[in-house]
Amino acid sequence: MRQIVAVLGTPLDKLSVDQVMERLDQFVQEKRFHQVATANTDFLINAESDPELRHILRQCDLVVPDGMPVVWASKLLGSPLPERVTGADIVPRIAALAAEKGYRVYLLGGNPDVAKKAQEKLETDYPGINIVGRYSPPLAHIIEMNNDHILEDIYRTEPDILLVAFGCPKQEKWVHMHRHLLGKVSICIGVGGTFDFIAGQVPRAPSALQKSGFEWTHRLLHDPKRLWRRYSRDFVEGISFLAKEWYTLRRQRPTGRHKIEIAYAGECAIVSVSGDLNQKTLPEFMEQCDIALNRGARLILDFTEIAYIDAEAVGALVNLQKRAGYYFNEIRMLKVPPKTANVLHQSHLSDDLFPMSDSLATAITDSDQDGLYWHVRTNSDSTLLSVTVSGRANQHTALQLEMTCQSLINMGTRVEVDMRGAAYVDTFLLGALNRLNNSAKELLGSSSESANDGLYFVAGDVFNNILIMEKMTDRFKLISAPTMPEDAIAMSLLGLDQNSVDRSDVATEAVKADTDPVLKLI
Secondary structure, eight states, X not given: OOOEEEETTEEEEOOOHHHHHHHHHHHHHHTSOOEEEEEOHHHHXXXXXXXXXXXXXXXXXXXXXXXXXXXXXXXXXXXXXXXXXXXXXXXXXXHHHHHHHTXXXXXXXXXXXXXXXHHHHXXXXXXXXXXXXXXXXXXXXXXXXXXXXXXXXHHHHOOSEEEEESOTTHHHHHHHHTGGGOTTOSEEEXXXXXXXXXXXXXXXXXXXXXXXXXXXXXXXXXXXXXHHHHHHHHHHXXXXXXXXXXXXXXXXXXXXXXXXXXXXXXXXXXXXXXXXXXXXXXXXXXXXXXXXXXTTOEXXXXXXXXXXXXXXXXXXXXXHHHHHHXXXXXXXEEOOOHHHHHHHHHTTHHHHTOOEESSHHHXXXXXXXXXXXXXXXXXXXXXXXXXXXXEEOOHHHHHHXXXXXXXXXXXXXXXXXXXXXXXXXXXXXXXXXXXXXHHHIIIIITTOSOTTXXXXXXXXXXXXXXXXXXXXXXXXXXXXXXXXXXXXXXXXXXXXXXXXXXXXXXXXXXXXXXXXXXXXXX
16 A cells, blocks of 8 residues: 655655665556655645646656755654655666666756756766666746657657656646656656756765755855745745644544444545544555455545544545545535535645545435536527536546637637636646637638637636746637527537537537538527
């Protein structure tokens, strides 16, 4: 069982450096994609305000604590991590492992000169290492990088291990954004400024400072202009967030007892926990959940009688949601006691991962499958098409939405995409919408005689927040509210006369269509 400690809602693997290397070796031998993150304090603080980064860290196959402050935080929360595992420490060990076992390595990112020196240093220090590729793309936003060229070179060289040095969160988002295209790469790991350390451009702190946990002071002294603001923010916000998490955990009172039961109702498995869910009781809880998942059951967690949950149990719940995703399944939770609810809320579990149901009957009948849904409408004279989007983005449905909207844009009329119902928007969806935006400008921007023609967005809070975070508010035409008149009528998509159009039917037909109009108005 994967042992995880949650710090500020971010899962961190409870492993020593040697155990991390064993896990990485195992990942390569499994011959499938694994994303690895080295999470320092800045990661945790950024994840508090960046839902996408928080989601990515929870989907990673391995997250290690890159820095002593993270280890200290875990001790304060009562579930100590063994030791820090920094990117600067494990990359040389990865190089040694690759040289020993013949694993192929690719270096992506960093300054071109620095990356070249890092490669030369690794090849000198670890004879036999096979660095099959190195590329430092020009500085650009993640969705505007020359990603096709990067991916083609990775396909050509077929590395086992991809080291990505874009900095956080860009490197984590880039890997996650292309994970469906990186299946032949066994390990993708963001390494931040590690190339600078290897190349000797930035000196490492003395060993005493590293072991004491004050390596950050050495970095600050060598680059105060760049780091002082970040370190100040991390310190102030980190103390605040950690104090709140510590307080919510301490408000609970362990009972010293527990009871775990499982019952089945149709396709659902109800796992009931009373008393304490902590390091001691987790193995039994996870065993029952694994049994249910292996049977293909939807999990319903009944924590109505729970009294105490610790940081390790929170980490296990984060990983449980990830495991359920492997089975294309979902988890619901019955409403929990107030003190436990505060713990889950502080770690963003009740916000992001576990929809709460008021009753068992509601939990059994409700379903919140991941993905986007939309319906399309037109006004009476067919001069306006409105796409109303809801749900949580994933890569599959983001591509479907892109194809549907592209078909609408090709009709040459004004298209409005109402994003107010989107509960989660990631960089992948943002990239899809940006491609649509560029396509609309090419098709309509220069040749259109009507100022009403084009692509417009009603942002909503979630979409607007990611536009601000990614500094892209000026890329899209934003309107405050839809302009669809009250007499709007539904569209018939390929003979389907319905307001809510099945997203997969639309996308499939959009792919098939070449010259025939995909959308037929009634």
